[in-house]
Amino acid sequence: MTDSLISSAYSQALEVIASVEPRIADATRQELADQRASLKLIASENYASPAVLMTMGTWFSDKYAEGTIGHRFYAGCQNVDTVESIAAEHARELFGAEYAYVQPHSGIDANLVAYWSILAHRVEGPWLSDAGVKNMNDLSEADWEKLRASLGNQRLLGMSLDAGGHLTHGFRPNISGKMFHQNQYGTDPETGLLDYDALRAKAKEFKPLILVAGYSAYPRRVNFATMREIADEVGATLMVDMAHFAGLVAGKVFTGEENPVPYAHVVTSTSHKSLRGPRGGFILATEEYAPSVDRGCPMVLGGPLSHVMAAKAVAFAEARTPEFQGYAQRVADNAKSLAEGFLTRGAKLVTGGTDNHIVLLDVSSFGLTGRQAESALLDAGVVTNRNSVPSDPNGAWYTSGIRFGTPALTSRGFGHDEFDTVAELVVDVLTNTEAGTNKAGAPSKATYVLNDGVADRVTKQSAEMLDAHPLYPGLVLS
Known part of the structure; x- marks a missing residue:
């Protein structure tokens, strides 16, 4: 696809939008300008290709298609069937999975579907069989109440939030922490690394129905063969949330025992982040769990977003190329460069480094909370997000950490030298930031003071790198 064709397509699209609501067209233009001018280091964000973005802006958005391929609750879904089939085919081939949803x-949403699919497979199915009925509508009211109580009282063991897990891995304020009798495993207090022996001991004591592996802020790889051994020892279903590192799996950076697909019963993911596709989710599963997962709509989901499924198909197709494998390796290499840049400048990293795409910086050594650091960095055009660190004294809101990710800037062409400079700029900002006070003069975890001239200096240095690696090069909006 030529640059002129892409530019023409977007310019004309914005003209159409502006004819109805010019403020939205203006905001869209400004968003591109802002993204081009900032160092995006949020680990869960990336830049999708023009082909992926364009795929979402079609009339597939107008179509309801509740149900499954060939078995919809609406008529006229033959083209949606085609799109969903292609997306699932690419996902299966890309990850070597038996089934894809x-x-x-x-x-x-993917995690919720997975949880309820496992409950249906492990609890509901045997219940109905024991009761001698084929579906829940045939249960007596008394049996139905017992089944409901059983479904809502199963055990889930997931990684704790401050150790690097996700809200949906059993965090009590999240629905996953309310629908399950949950417990959490953490990391070694000295190293910050997963302690598989301690995890095994907790699993044997707690005996969960579901063992959740995967992370959103753990800067190391996981041995999924060991996780499966632990799950099998306690009779648990192993569910892996690979939303953050799916691109490293697809790109063959994570292979062998670091690839969750051969070991997990169910794998959930997003299609964006390191995979560089549209905002969305998907599930991989063994054939054993496929029938339950296939009931995601209407069990949990409403009508699927057909235009986004089409964009997933395009993104999965892109990820099946040698070029994407090279990109994925650069993502991991650049994370090491960023970590080394921090360490050589005296910064403190959780686990002392990284071997995935995440670098987790403990900003307490700068005398700051994560919220203060995040805000000061944003003033200087460095877009990050605050994150908890193990045993975080500031909790999940203010935090003591900043999470960095390399997928987005790697998509722009940043390499070792640029990421070393990024580390230098971040340390420059944080060194020149002080914790502030509230209106009463008391210490505040939110307010901060950034020394004069620092934001301008860092922004100028960033601009030189960003200009050398333009976002969507060749895209010019008229």
């Missing part, structure tokens, strides 16, 4: 609207 591409309907989830997000990673959280």
Whole structure:
């Protein structure tokens, strides 16, 4: 696709939008300008290709298609069937999975579908069989109440939030922490690394129905063969949330025992982040769990977003190329460069480094909370997000950490030298930031003071790198 064709397509699209609501067209133009001018280091964000973005802006958005391929609750879904089939085919081939379900609207939706699918397979199915009925509508009211109580009282063991897990891995304020009798495993207090022996001991004591592996802020790889051994020892279903590192799996950076697909019963993911596709989710599963997962709509989901499923198909196709494998390796290499840049400048990293795409910086050594650091960095055009660190004294809101990710800037062409400079700029900002006070003069975890001239200096230095690696090069909006 030529630059002139892409530019023409977007310019004309914005003209159409502006004819109805010019403020939206203006905001869209400004968003591109802002993204081009900032160092995007949020680990869960990336830049999708023009082909992926354009695929979402079609009339597939107008079509309801509740149900499954060939078995919809609406007529006229033959083209949606084609799109969903292609997306699922690419996902299976890309990850070497037995089954793929591409309907989830997000990673959280994918996790909810997975949880309820496992409950249906492990609890509901045997219940109905024991009761001698084929579906829940045939249960007596008394049996139905017992089944409901059983479904809502199963055990889930997931990684704790401050150790690097996700809200949906059993965090009590999240629905996953309310629908399950949950417990959490953490990391070694000295190293910050997963302690598989301690995890095994907790699993044997707690005996969960579901063992959740995967992370959103753990800067190391996981041995999924060991996780499967632990799950088998306690009779648990192993569910892996690979939303963050799916691109490293697809790109063959994570292979062998670091690839969750051969070991997990169910794998959930997003299609964006390191995979560089549209915002959305998907599920991979063994054939054993496929029938339950296939009931995601209407069990949990409403109508699938057909235009997004089409964009997932395009993104999965892109990820099946040698070029994507090279990109994925650069993502991991650049994370090491960023970590080394921090360490050589005296910064403190959780686990002392990284071997995936995440670098987790403990900003307490700068005398700051994560919220203060995040805000000061944003003033200087460095877009990050605050994150908890193990045993975080500031909790999940203010935090003591900043999470960095390399997928987005790697998509722009940043390499070792640029990421070393990024580390230098971040340390420059944080060194020149002080914790502030509230209106009463008391210490505040939110307010901060950034020394004069620092934001301008860092922004100028960033601009030189960003200009050398333009976002969507060749895209010019008229």
